[in-house]
Amino acid sequence: MTVVSVVACETYDPEAVRRALEAAVAPLGGMGRFVRPGMRVLLKPNLIAPFPLDRAVTTHPTVVRAVAEMVQEAGGEVWIGDSPAGPIRDSESFWRRTGMADVAAATSARLVPFEGAEWRTLRGQDYFIARPLFAADLVITLPKLKTHTLTLYTGAVKNLFGAIPGTRKREVHFRAPAVPDFSRALVDILELIRPGLAIMDGVIGQEGNGPGAGGTPRAYGCLAASADPVALDTVLSRAMGCRPGEVFHLREAAVRGLGVDDLEEIEVVGDRRVLNFGPVRLPVVQRVLRVPLPGWVSAPLQRVTRVRPRLTAPADCAGCGRCAEACPREAITAGRPPLFHLDQCIGCMCCAEVCPEGVIAPHRSALARLLGLR
Ligand code: SF4
Numbered sequence: 001m002t003v004v005s006v007v008a009c010e011t012y013d014p015e016a017v018r019r020a021l022e023a024a025v026a027p028l029g030g031m032g033r034f035v036r037p038g039m040r041v042l043l044k045p046n047l048i049a050p051f052p053l054d055r056a057v058t059t060h061p062t063v064v065r066a067v068a069e070m071v072q073e074a075g076g077e078v079w080i081g082d083s084p085a086g087p088i089r090d091s092e093s094f095w096r097r098t099g100m101a102d103v104a105a106a107t108s109a110r111l112v113p114f115e116g117a118e119w120r121t122l123r124g125q126d127y128f129i130a131r132p133l134f135a136a137d138l139v140i141t142l143p144k145l146k147t148h149t150l151t152l153y154t155g156a157v158k159n160l161f162g163a164i165p166g167t168r169k170r171e172v173h174f175r176a177p178a179v180p181d182f183s184r185a186l187v188d189i190l191e192l193i194r195p196g197l198a199i200m201d202g203v204i205g206q207e208g209n210g211p212g213a214g215g216t217p218r219a220y221g222c223l224a225a226s227a228d229p230v231a232l233d234t235v236l237s238r239a240m241g242c243r244p245g246e247v248f249h250l251r252e253a254a255v256r257g258l259g260v261d262d263l264e265e266i267e268v269v270g271d272r273r274v275l276n277f278g279p280v281r282l283p284v285v286q287r288v289l290r291v292p293l294p295g296w297v298s299a300p301l302q303r304v305t306r307v308r309p310r311l312t313a314p315a316d317c318a319g320c321g322r323c324a325e326a327c328p329r330e331a332i333t334a335g336r337p338p339l340f341h342l343d344q345c346i347g348c349m350c351c352a353e354v355c356p357e358g359v360i361a362p363h364r365s366a367l368a369r370l371l372g373l374r
């Protein structure tokens, strides 16, 4: 049985986090099972955008620091790396605002910017992946427990999309606009990187229209760990209320034999009661049609029921232009507020992810609402 370990942790107090992480990793064999002396270990937190920590967008630095210390005590050399969703304007400020500069200062971990990258090809698709992911002996994915307006849920697998530097992520969205295609790309990236350990920061995550500033912080009160990122995501996404098969990339990963997405085949150890989250507000997402329809029916139906971005509070727009920079279809003219050209839009919601004011939200068409599509 694949093991997923869950423990209660309701605070980011450093000692409590460290104790809880030790307890989470112990049933997996402890950190020493994964880290050998001298190994270069890359910690990949979710640093999608340097928003204030109380927005619960990024993996909390206390969690990253505790994992770094555990890796070092097992004899590993720690690297910390990620690339945000939009352009990296000032990497020093990025590390400082995400709290990673403090982690590096306290632990002597090395901050590795995901700027240099190399092409890898899988199943006929090219991916531009940051070099540290391949230079490290072990990758530990350190996601944040959040909803996602494109993939419904983001976690250990989706976190790896940060391996593609900055705005190069737009190329993947551009060539894979539909959720199933984009999900297959996520699984390609998982297959290329193959993290050896996944540890979830679920102390405070998000519900609603995550994963950026548009999501609502939500206390889940847990940390979780597994050697199988797909199993970890399966357990947590189901606890959040996602239905089996609904997080498309988890199903795809399981079909390819990259992990387990069947709760019957996963042993959850530790304090299972912490998974009783109660009702979680899931985001408005594009519904993937699963009934077999001919292309001439499904294509226009998907188009008219597609989720689109909408400005919820134009007066609060800061005019920063990040949404326009992140858009893979150049469907936004920068301004205050920006202008959306929805005929070009593919509904990827990259603009909402990067908006620092959280004023872009997904919106269902009247027809989608009429059809009862979530
Ligand atoms: S407008 Fe927003 S949702 Fe539409 S394609 Fe651009 S980034 Fe994606």
Ligand code: SF4
Pocket: 316, 317, 318, 319, 320, 321, 322, 323, 324, 335, 337, 338, 354, 355, 356, 357, 358, 359, 360
């Ligand atoms: S909508 Fe958001 S991302 Fe776009 S310009 Fe305004 S504040 Fe910036």
